Amino acid sequence: MTVTEAARRAQILAHTIDVVAELGYAGASLNRIAAHAGISKGLISYHFAGKADLLEALVHDVFARGGEYVMERHGHVFGPDGTAGAALRAYLEGNLAFIAEHPRDVGAVVEIARNHRGADGALVFGAAWEETLLDLLAQIFTAGQEAGEFRAFDPRVMAIAVRRVIDGFTFQVMADPDLDTRSFTTEVTALFDHATRHPGAERLETDTTTAQETEPS
Amino acid sequence: MTVTEAARRAQILAHTIDVVAELGYAGASLNRIAAHAGISKGLISYHFAGKADLLEALVHDVFARGGEYVMERHGHVFGPDGTAGAALRAYLEGNLAFIAEHPRDVGAVVEIARNHRGADGALVFGAAWEETLLDLLAQIFTAGQEAGEFRAFDPRVMAIAVRRVIDGFTFQVMADPDLDTRSFTTEVTALFDHATRHPGAERLETDTTTAQETEPS
DNA sequence: TATGGTTTTGACCATGCGGTCAAATTCTTG
DNA sequence: CAAGAATTTGACCGCATGGTCAAAACCATA
Numbered sequence: 001m002t003v004t005e006a007a008r009r010a011q012i013l014a015h016t017i018d019v020v021a022e023l024g025y026a027g028a029s030l031n032r033i034a035a036h037a038g039i040s041k042g043l044i045s046y047h048f049a050g051k052a053d054l055l056e057a058l059v060h061d062v063f064a065r066g067g068e069y070v071m072e073r074h075g076h077v078f079g080p081d082g083t084a085g086a087a088l089r090a091y092l093e094g095n096l097a098f099i100a101e102h103p104r105d106v107g108a109v110v111e112i113a114r115n116h117r118g119a120d121g122a123l124v125f126g127a128a129w130e131e132t133l134l135d136l137l138a139q140i141f142t143a144g145q146e147a148g149e150f151r152a153f154d155p156r157v158m159a160i161a162v163r164r165v166i167d168g169f170t171f172q173v174m175a176d177p178d179l180d181t182r183s184f185t186t187e188v189t190a191l192f193d194h195a196t197r198h199p200g201a202e203r204l205e206t207d208t209t210t211a212q213e214t215e216p217s
Numbered sequence: 218m219t220v221t222e223a224a225r226r227a228q229i230l231a232h233t234i235d236v237v238a239e240l241g242y243a244g245a246s247l248n249r250i251a252a253h254a255g256i257s258k259g260l261i262s263y264h265f266a267g268k269a270d271l272l273e274a275l276v277h278d279v280f281a282r283g284g285e286y287v288m289e290r291h292g293h294v295f296g297p298d299g300t301a302g303a304a305l306r307a308y309l310e311g312n313l314a315f316i317a318e319h320p321r322d323v324g325a326v327v328e329i330a331r332n333h334r335g336a337d338g339a340l341v342f343g344a345a346w347e348e349t350l351l352d353l354l355a356q357i358f359t360a361g362q363e364a365g366e367f368r369a370f371d372p373r374v375m376a377i378a379v380r381r382v383i384d385g386f387t388f389q390v391m392a393d394p395d396l397d398t399r400s401f402t403t404e405v406t407a408l409f410d411h412a413t414r415h416p417g418a419e420r421l422e423t424d425t426t427t428a429q430e431t432e433p434s
Numbered sequence: 435t436a437t438g439g440t441t442t443t444g445a446c447c448a449t450g451c452g453g454t455c456a457a458a459t460t461c462t463t464g
Numbered sequence: 465c466a467a468g469a470a471t472t473t474g475a476c477c478g479c480a481t482g483g484t485c486a487a488a489a490c491c492a493t494a
Contacts, residue, residue, distance in 0.1 A: 005471090008471085024334060025243070027338065029451065039473090042454080045453065046471070047471095050453075051453090117243075117244070121239075127392055154400070157404040160382070160389065161378070161385070161405070161408060164384065165377070165378045165381050167381065168377055175343075187374040187375075188374065191370065191374070191412045192412070195409070199411060200416050201416070219441095221440080221441070222441090246482080247481080247482060248480075248482090256442080256443090257444065258443095258444090259484080260443075262482085262483065262484075263442075267483075268483090
């Protein structure tokens with residue numbers, strides 16, 4: 001991989017992100033990407049094996065950066081020492097912060113993940129991909145329940161809810177760049193804090209709770 | 218509108234739902250829809266002004282049926298007499314039940330809403346459409362807060378979370394037709410019950426809306 | 435059965451798509 | 465500078481798309 005090739009690939013990926021974020025998956029043709037980057041269409045084929053290769057490289061690139069971002073910021077909380085509540089909060093804050101900083105990148109990834117299909121017609125980033133994300137969350141929830149920290153609920157359903165709210169945040173911040181991401185993050189962490197903990201249990205920060213209630217089975 | 222025309226339009230809409238649900242927005246070409254319905258492509262153009270007209274008619278049709286379904290089942294809870302908690306529960310149960318009964322219809326609608334763009338490149342069912350849905354939920358939340366029934370939270374963020382979880386359920390039930398929809402619904406209503414109420418407040422114990430429901434097995 | 439409106443077909447069109455490739459250009463290096 | 469490798473272009477291909485239209489088929493009714 002020469003330095004020229006690496007730079008060109010990065011440039012093409014960046015412009016692909018822009019075009020997908022602006023025009024959606026269906027609007028992101030090789031012609032439009034090339035025009036947006038100021039290069040010829042054939043050059044894309046020279047650096048990528050095809051459109052599928054380009055889109056999948058883009059998804060893996062952004063996903064790797066996102067995972068690295070979250071782990072660098074909050075990785076220490078995910079060990080066996082931290083509480084499940086702290087891990088959940090770190091997961092939410094890390095994900096939402098990365099989206100707030102790179103809304104177009106994540107927006108393009110979500111757009112591709114939802115639409116890109118292989119030759120067999122199945123979504124390339126489908127059930128298996130999703131399962132990887134859900135499993136990590138479900139582990140946090142299961143740990144929190146076994147530690148008596150969380151109330152009884154289906155970890156998988158809660159994981160789905162968390163993922164859908166995170167995905168939804170992507171479109172919120174893309175549709176309204178002036179969105180107060182800090183406030184949104186606070187609201188979402190509070191939402192899932194209440195949703196996961198025992199009713200009446202101590203809240204994480206500023207909550208003044210009074211009554212103690214026995215947990216309904 | 219002759220009886221022939223009405224029947225043909227309904228038939229075309231039904232087959233369009235099938236094709237969109239199976240092959241996604243990008244895979245739903247007029248040729249494929251016509252082949253799936255066993256008719257010629259020109260016939261679609263005879264009954265609909267164009268592809269955009271067809272897709273928008275489909276969205277409006279399913280949306281109307283869904284709204285009617287929810288209102289017939291749970292409309293009585295949305296008056297000024299019912300509690301906000303009951304209204305929220307009814308909203309969730311009604312939406313999830315309709316999706317569970319018509320997953321392909323709703324799946325097609327979500328697919329179209331997320332991808333269909335007008336000549337200007339903007340999503341046809343974009344911000345304004347979404348706002349209509351969010352406002353209804355936000356009203357429930359605001360009412361619940363003013364009545365002292367709900368804790369303090371941003372009604373809009375909570376509305377977004379509810380909508381995203383409902384949308385997510387569509388894909389869950391499409392991906393896995395054997396999904397236990399009743400269990401999923403119970404989990405989701407409990408999730409948002411805990412998320413909205415004051416910590417330590419009494420939970421809803423009995424189902425207020427599904428007493429006369431008949432469960433076919 | 436003859437008439438006239440309704441419905442349906444299938445061929446056809448312009449357009450844009452992803453992909454290919456020989457030729458031209460630029461870069462590296464001896 | 466010269467030669468070969470790496471990079472880039474732009475024309476071209478086959479194909480699928482959404483859309484149009486004259487002709488054919490169908491159907492109700494006088």
